[in-house]
Amino acid sequence: MELYHVVTAIGIFIIIYGVIISEKIHRTTIAVFGAVMLLLFKIITQEQAIDTIDFNTIGLLIGMMIIVSILRRTGAFEYLAIKAAKSVKGDPWKIIAVFSIFTALASALLDNVTTILLIVPITLVITDTLELSPIPFVLPLILASNIGGTATLIGDPPNIMIGSAAGLGFVDFIVNLAPIIVVILAVVILIFRMIYKKQLTITEDKRAKIMAMDENLAIRDAVLLKKGLIVLALTMVGFVLHQYLNFESASVALIGAGLLLLISKVEVEDVLLEIEWPTIFFFTALFILVGGLEAVGVIDFLAQGLLNLTGGDLFFMVILILWGSAIASAFLDNIPFVATMIPLIKSMAAMSAISVTPLWWALALGACLGGNGTLVGASANVIASGMLEKHGQKLGFMSYLKTGFPIMLVSIVLSTIYLIVFYL
């Protein structure tokens, strides 16, 4: 590999990364541009570029997006949310607690952004009914969606990428990450209880309005709901068993999506229109960009540097990756960060005799939970604040930071203790 290729690849990568961080140009536009620049400057060939794309990640994302797009039409989420709000008799603090648990659970099975898209609209309807500011309700939901998403292979895109690259399955993620996520969620809910318990009070007439809501009116298509839940349940069983049945996780998601498309009779063009194609293209372009760095040997060079820095000490590496990825993900998009870290960890595994499995868990915990640190740390945060703004409420960077960052630090401290006790 000539020096020209190395310098060009690094230059393209740094410029594209900088523009993604600046948010001056849509992240997908600039990532695709960067990927094709690698082809233009002959850093990699088209065949090599295609080889770098992780189709397991892409397939899993598309499959789950299809299933969620169809499930959204049933009104099941709204039904459950209204029922939950009524079950706690419209008590604001209890609504926050129940919705946070509900969001974390949903986020473990669905993408974080999707979960926020489903839970925030009904939350805003409830806060309108209670005539309360929606911010104390939506803020815990943002945090809960990022926390819940960390628990499973399919809960957050970084986990999908890590699982695919490291050969870790759905059950591996549940067994290794879900326990600490339950603890973190419980602690975060307790923190919010201290903040909001006495602040939020309502009158009897507002409570009566919540109790008068009819959850049955939210169900748009009962037949589709049954079909959707059956396929979702089968897909979850598929995820649990995929390693034993020798199926890639993408195959499970796509089989579920294909089956639901067939039996739901929903217009396929409408479903495919709702797939987040910009996200899919962003992933594809990132794989190519990082593949370019790998091809010119930069990733191996960085891996060697990291090994030298840590002296090959696993404890030091786990702490460095956990805290480094948490701080980085609080301010940067965690998807390109994880896309870069994955080949780095794989290179370190190839160069040394250490077992890198704890590093994958450190990366997953750091990258997913780090997103809670700032308003720009995760897509779910940005979308929820956009929804609040459209609703006439401003959740600013600093007001989010005051709550989000300390809670992120608490979650990373808990993760550090967990990793030290069980893996080091």
Add this chain to the structure above:
Amino acid sequence: MRNIINSAEVSQHTIKLQQLGAKVQLVNSTLCYVNFSLEGLELQYAYNVNYKGNYFLERIKPYPLALQEVSDEKGVVKIISEDVDKFKNALQSNHSQSFISMAQQISRIFTVFEDTFLNYNIPFEKVEKMYKKILALEFEIDMIREISSEIYSEENKDGKSE
């Protein structure tokens, strides 16, 4: 990102409307705005295209009018084209601006009328009086049409205004 946030807002509307007892059907569609400028007069139409093949067409400017629901794209273009032709023709009249002002006034009257109907308790004799005046205006317009020569019809599309 904008599309995602908009779709979440639609969800919020849907939940509120469902709680009012509505059945809400969401249909993906494309909204088309069509603009013409005829001798300084702005003509604007909007129509909605969806995969079910229904086109909801309405004129927005110079005064709003729901033209009709048509079932194919050719129908939309035909209706707009005829409407533009009629305006081109009408603009040759010295009275065109007066007619446009009157049409805009009628639109405003309808808004006031609806506000009156929905927000006020009007005595019966006043309702009767309004109804008679509206019928009288309609009759007057019909009478004027009868004594005037028709300058635009399907058979006489190239007719000229006087």
